Amino acid sequence: MAQRSIKSFFKVSPPKPIVDKTEIQVNGDEVAALNGKEEKKKKVKRQRIESSESESESTNEQIPIKQEKQSPKLYASPKSKKKKILTENKNEVKSPPLKAKSSTKESQKKEVTEKITKKESPKHNLLEKAVKVEPKEEIVEKEKENVQQEKEDKKEVKVAVTEYNPAKANYDPVKDACWSKGEEVPYYALAKTLESIEATSARLKIVSILSNYYRSVIALTPEDLLPSVYLCLNQLAPAYHSLELGIAETYLMKAIGQCTGRTLAQVRGAAHKTGDLGSVAEQARATQRTMFTPPPLKLRRVFAALKEIAHMTGQASVNKKINKIQSLYVASKNQEAKYLIRSLEGKLRIGLAEQSVLQALAVATALTPPHPGGALRDQPYLLDSKKFTCEWKYDGERAQIHVPGDEQPDLGRAAIFSRNQENNTSKYPDILRRLPSLLKGDVSSCVLDCEAVAYDVRNKQILPFQVLSTRKRKDASEAEIKVQVCVFVFDLLYLNGRALVREPLAQRRRLLRTHFNAVEGEWQFATSKDCSSMEEVQQFLDEAVRGSCEGLMVKTLNGEHAKYDIARRSHNWLKLKKDYLDGVGDTIDVVVIGGYMGRGKRAGVFGGFLLACYDPDNEEYQSICKIGTGFSDEDLQTLSETLKAHQIDAPRNYYRFEGAHSPDAWFAAACVWEIRCADLSLSPAHRAAAGLVDADKGISLRFPRFVRVRDDKSPEQATSARQVAQLYLAQDQVKNQANKPTPKEDDFY
DNA sequence: GTTCTCCGAATAC
């Protein structure tokens, strides 16, 4: 198979395909698509529909199409009015599936749905079902009936709060719950559920535990489902609302310290030791006496409080936030404290994330237990030989441009989204302004997938990512923009009221090039080439790198066989970068001079290290980067062990580093490691080769990862500062820059 | 009262 051969040829790591599994189906002029998160919300809303005085969202809102994530997303697409979806079953979207797998089964879908009730089905189908299966109201009704019946059958034996066990076999959503119908869900129930999940590693089991809890919530207190889901996801609202707590570790520690009469340093120390602030908080609470017992925490109030915290801004907001946190914390009991704090930290760390939550929700609503295995098979066939194409992978920032419109494009409502569904419209007024030059006359609406790249207009030269990142992030005004961007368009997802995601790439590309104009330095189509041999690919990769790109995206073109559409496409975007290739990427040998205590699953060993290169001219070790990936668990264990032998109390006076990077432990220069990286960058923080390329900036590494220990090298034989500088200067991007005379400052225009 | 500096947070990769 072609993909396999590409992979083995280039020795790439497992494919991290950029996935194209978007599904949009738009109504009228509305360019809208829901991503997975939105879908969840929608589902949830369905449950709430009765009680919904729903903070009805603006219906004109444009929602980014999630396309580049590996996970199965439920894309749905709605009529512009979400509410409609809630009620009108027929608008229900074909949950386009998401994983190639399940979507491949498109043809067999009917079969699946039929089978699903009696037959075993793989989980993807469950996911799918979760979306299709409908009207949740009915299910809720059913549950309600059950509840009724239960009540009649026998009187409920309420489970004590502390005994709540969602992992119970044959869990009964009503009898095994620890609260009664209509009551607010105790936060304790969620805490118990999370604890139970944390103790499990099997995903299916996790899903079943969580779904049990959700079943109870649905049956007893459906209006608490939405906050429950958000709390499990550690989110406060759909992603594109970008609502964040604005609070992180340090302030949390302060809050805990103040509540329990400890100093910040004590809390920090304890957190370091266990690697988990949540547990620290729990223990601190446990040993603490309180004068009176506050009323038990209710889930929805916790959620409301978190939201409140997120909304606080302005004067003294940090202090207000801390106060709010403290009032929650003081009211928490046992496990509650742990998960409360972890929620505030922004990571639950219980091995549960979006996909599993989605699945649990699906299971809970469908009341169907998950079964592994399944009868359906698809022939995963990946890159159909010869039928693939390579595109340059530009080193910039993803920009998905939405232009709504009916007869005419409505440029006033055009929007730009980042890869993480952030609305970046206000960041790119310049791109927005020149949209007209891109659209040909017959375009009334579209969604374009692009990469915004910093661009030197005068020399017609792509600039490094580092330059791009200096642009203002929000509310940029066009007059003060210093860094120009060229937008490289690589895909067209929607055109004139029609979703194209099911079309083969070849078709989309054709439409892209016929309906849109390339404009030098403003809009360009991503350079691409159809390849049929590895040699061709190799050569094209070289060209891309010389052209200041990161590498290539390899995709299937796949025109003729319509039946292959989405399914296949999704699986086959393959990222090919030069640093994945043996012997091509930059590798350097550096000295370990410090270590940082690991956190979470790295607690107890060093989780990261400070590295330095040797500068023989000044006889000093200059920090070059930290490193924390590329190690196996075993590596970490043994490396921590051996390094402890070299531990010293304080840094040598010939170590050069930035205070902010001070490690938890210092080591004598002894161990040399080989490190791979994607690029070298000018660093404000690291000291390597400082003065050689830039007067005061040093050099650091982009995407550093551990390769192996170099026992055969002494620290003095490590890569020298001069060599680092040479490597930096040898980069194509830097060379491309240097070749052209740099124009004197701001005369871009 | 205004400005400057520092640092945590958020977000690109």
Add this chain to the structure above:
DNA sequence: GTCTGACTTATTCGG
């Protein structure tokens, strides 16, 4: 962004 590790699912292989 990179990377590993645990788990699930698909495929292959030997009796």
Add this chain to the structure above:
DNA sequence: CCGAATAAGTCAGACGTATTCGGAGAAC
């Protein structure tokens, strides 16, 4: 042909640099 072994695919969670944003508090 079936069950066990192995390969491939997913997902979650460790960790990286560099930049801007915004609040806090000091300096002016």
